[in-house]
Amino acid sequence: MRDFHYLEPRTVSEATAMLADHGEEACVFAGGTALILALRQRMMAPGVLVSLGQLEEMRAIRFDPKEGLLIGAMARHNDIARSKIVRQHYPVVAEMAGGLANPQVRNQATIGGNLCYADPSTDPPACLLALGAELTIKGQHGARRIPMDEFNVDYFTVAMEPGEILTQIRLPPPDQEVTTFYRRHLRTPAEHRPVANLALAVRNRGGAFEDVRLIVGAATPAPQLLDGVQDYLSGRSVTAEVAAEAADRAAEEMFPISDGRGDEGFRRQVVRALTRRLVAEAANLDWKETE
Amino acid sequence: MMAKNRISLEINGEAVEADVRPNRLLSDFLRDDLALTGTKRGCETGVCGACSVLVDGDVVKSCLSLAIQMNGCSLTTVEGLACDGAPSPLQKSFMECGGLQCGYCTPGFLMAASDLLARTSRPDVATIRKNLSGNLCRCTGYQGIVDAILDASEKMHGT
């Protein structure tokens, strides 16, 4: 690992100022789990690391009935998984955060680092997208908020400018009629990262689906909203056949990646299976029976 | 070469002051600078868990941490588990239940198990296995390790 300076700002504005000062030389350091690997492999060689480790304000998790859930970007996955607030209001998020990676990484890696690094093979993006997350990003010249839909651009690419910091993730107050489902799939049970995951949010009105949000993650360069399937499911009362049709459409609509963990065809098939299962589950159908 | 930074931390109950280069990995700092070689390097990519230590009670991988991040923290390494040089109940259970063979993975599993048992006094088998997913062992097939943790939880917290 090359040498670098390690700075520890005490406030967010101090952090953004440091980033501005050092320009391209500088890089944000959160939990470090992704960054240290990248540094060791010499994929990058920043001269200055601006650590957000001392910014307690960025670690907080709060709930506000109007604003919803506010998660500081420096909250670690286990902070989220174990938070009473999250478990009460957004159990699906707690579950997701508590099930990703492994215990050590959950104690080290932050949600902000996870989102900003934008490794496709991760869990939070699809789940947060289904819940309509909104992100707060601060730069030297102030703050902006963007919907999560606009955040992930491509592999390892997000809609942030150099020098900006992701400070907070906001999830709107939960709508009691909307249920959100999240499921990750591992290629084999021994695998460490998901080959695909799927998040589904639906309002189940007497058997018919409304306000459907269906997002596939980990199998695509960036989490992908499956509009076509959403449209297909909207207003429909879901039967086993509908779930199967939605699954086929999802497999068709997605833009899969192909790598050592699985090629395009495999990823489509996994997403087909996940879609059928989650849609069936959302409609209280048993997905385990066929033929 | 970059200047070194002074860090103060506590390791296994003792105050430590050290000058480290910012790019010093915690695992290297422990092993090479402090001669705490119980912490192992097995992959240095965050997968095998052989380098696990506790930071403020949380199990983390020291190969994915910088020493400099530890300023002000309290660390426990495998060397800190023993009671007056004798094996702790958890270490004893690992010895007696076949929780170790070659022993290379053992420090890491002990740290993961310590974190688990501090949070959940009587974990069930599924919980134990889930909480070991960040550690690899090639010798035991995990059975002895799971048995050891069950045994320790029983001995430490009663039935």
Next chain:
Amino acid sequence: MNAFAPGLPTPQVTSQEKALGRATYAGDLKIAGMLHAKLLRSPHAHARILNVDVSRAIALPGVRAVFTGDDVPQRAWGVKHKQQHVLAREVVRFVGEEIAAVVAIDEDTAEEALDLIRVEYEPLPALIDPSQALEPNAVKVHPGGNLADEIGIVRGDVDSAFAEADIVHEETYTTHSQYPGYMEPMATLATTDGSGKLTVWTATQSVFLARQRLAEALDRPVSTVRVVQPTVGGGFGGKIIEERSSVIAGFLAAATDRPVRLCLSRIDDMLSGAFSVPMKIRLKMGMTRDGRITAKDVSIRADCGAYAGLAPEVMLVTAMRSDNMQRLEHTRSHAQLVYTHTMPRGAFRGFGGTQMAFALNSHLTAMADLAGIDPIELHRQNAIRTGDLSIHGWKIGSCGLPECLNQIEGAIGWTEKRSRPKQRGVLRRGIGMAAAMHVSGNRTMGNWDGSTIVLKVNEDGRVVVLTSEADVGQGSNTMLSQICAHELGVPLSHVSVQTPDTDFTPYCLGSIASRVTINAGKAMIKAAREARETILAAAAEKLGCDAIDLTIEDGVVQSTSNANHFAKLPDICRYHIFRHGGEGIHIKATHDPDTVMMDGDHYGNIAPAYSFAAQAVEVEVDTETGQVRLIESWLSDDCGKAINPLAVHGQSNGAAVQAIGWTLCEELQFEEGRLMNGNLADYTMPTADSVPEMHSSIVESMDPNGPLGAKGASETAILPGAPAIANAVFDAIGVRITDLPITPEKILAAIAAQKEKRDA
């Protein structure tokens, strides 16, 4: 009675230092003035090295020396085929081959210097696909051609036997390379000391084979090299004879005349090879309607990569070992080992047995189905028995295979689960089984398979055992201590086994071929009994009674006929020394089993005993994602006698999980000979939460040649896993995967093909 007497579960004698984090592995060692080394590896599968410019690397502050192939001895080293050099000279033959080494004040500096070495290569066409190795115009890996070894064995009249068979089944199976995946990547510390001696602490399964290799590769007398074994973090075959980094470290220390430590990173370790030998096996077998196997015809093509190493011996095992598990009369085997421009492959736990166990057991279940016989019954019916002489001349002194089969059958609820209706849902369960055998010891090297124990009883009555048999985690030191304590009548804690050290501990072959328990265990009994006699004779003299009347229990020598005649062991031991002509108690005993080398036709009783195992598993197949999950695993191991049941269960469970890895989740991905997943994130070994509870049970067949009846354990246990899983997958979804690993893609493709066929 001794709480840790042979037969009772005994914590490893090394367990305390390991649990405390105080066991010292090679990478933990430090010597004043120690330098660190890093290796530069070839990015090409096949290329000529035109020029290596190290000037910029040497100029980097902190770099002490840089070496290339020009600097290393010209003498080539190898097991039988002498093909390798310390660093590649002139030509590289696989991606990852070591071409230069940097020695520097720390690892970071050495690493940085690697980037400054300029190598000019002339890339040459590479042979990657073993199936093309023997084509007439194939690129040659070595001047002599690409055939590294060839074996032909014929017994009986195979063709007539096939003609008489009611059922003949033929199939081709493919097995892939597995990485041993020991948690400790290779590490070595080597140093000179001004006396002309090179001392090497290295993670090895055999200090004497390591010394042999170092002496040969560095072209120096054997006695100028001293190899010491620190605590070793697992070996599984990868740390025996073919290991290269220890040789490089030894060279660097000798060349710089300084202590040098070479710790491989995980990726380095994986690039070095030491994987198992991939094979393609065509198997044809004949059987009568009622399930008697009449004929077996095997043909094998194995790929050893760039250098032969131990692969010829591995292939021989594949070609014939499993024949000895059954009462066969007509077998034929033809095996070819070819070179390719890929990493060298060789010894791996099971030593060629896993490959054939997969083919044979898949085949037998398929044939059982054809005949309408239960596969367990088929195994039982054909199993070799105690007292048999096998087709290749092996004397089966004990065989617990039928008992192993009975155990797994009952444990998993075989009959009940087999009779349940075929599942139709998305998730389908199935059961499968397999059985296997392995040697305990193997007379292959220099017509000697012996083991020597030196036993010293100190003046305080405690015992030091000197042996060079390597405990690499399997617990051999514990087994030896148990036997010693038991025979001598001292507490286990009064026995300490010294670390293997070629200058101090007696010559032995080390932890290979499951030979340590059976051979060293025997030597241990001999040594301990002799020590006991020596002590009793001294005691008789001191106490003025007859040695016949004396026993030792719990550290006290006691007369059985006169309660007043007793003495503490330390008193006797001191008495043995402190008198005119006295000396410390120092016993040496050797056991060389009564076995023979195979003859030119591969016939002969090579091992003092043979171990057996059987395994039954239940799997659940997700027919939509292709994921296979183990639900249950029951493994039964016939180890003769479990001297330490805790260790035997540990070995069986570890082996079973390693087999699951090979079968379901571990797969090396190559692109033109380049390893694409050389890290543990992408080469996925089983985790605790990916496997179910492992059940292990023991059959004690009490081998007449074993110490207290014991045979080898551990290697046998890895053999049945893969075929048991493949058979269970077949039971679950009706498709048979014949090429490992059983990936989700293969499952999905097979299901799709099945559906297509059904719909057509």
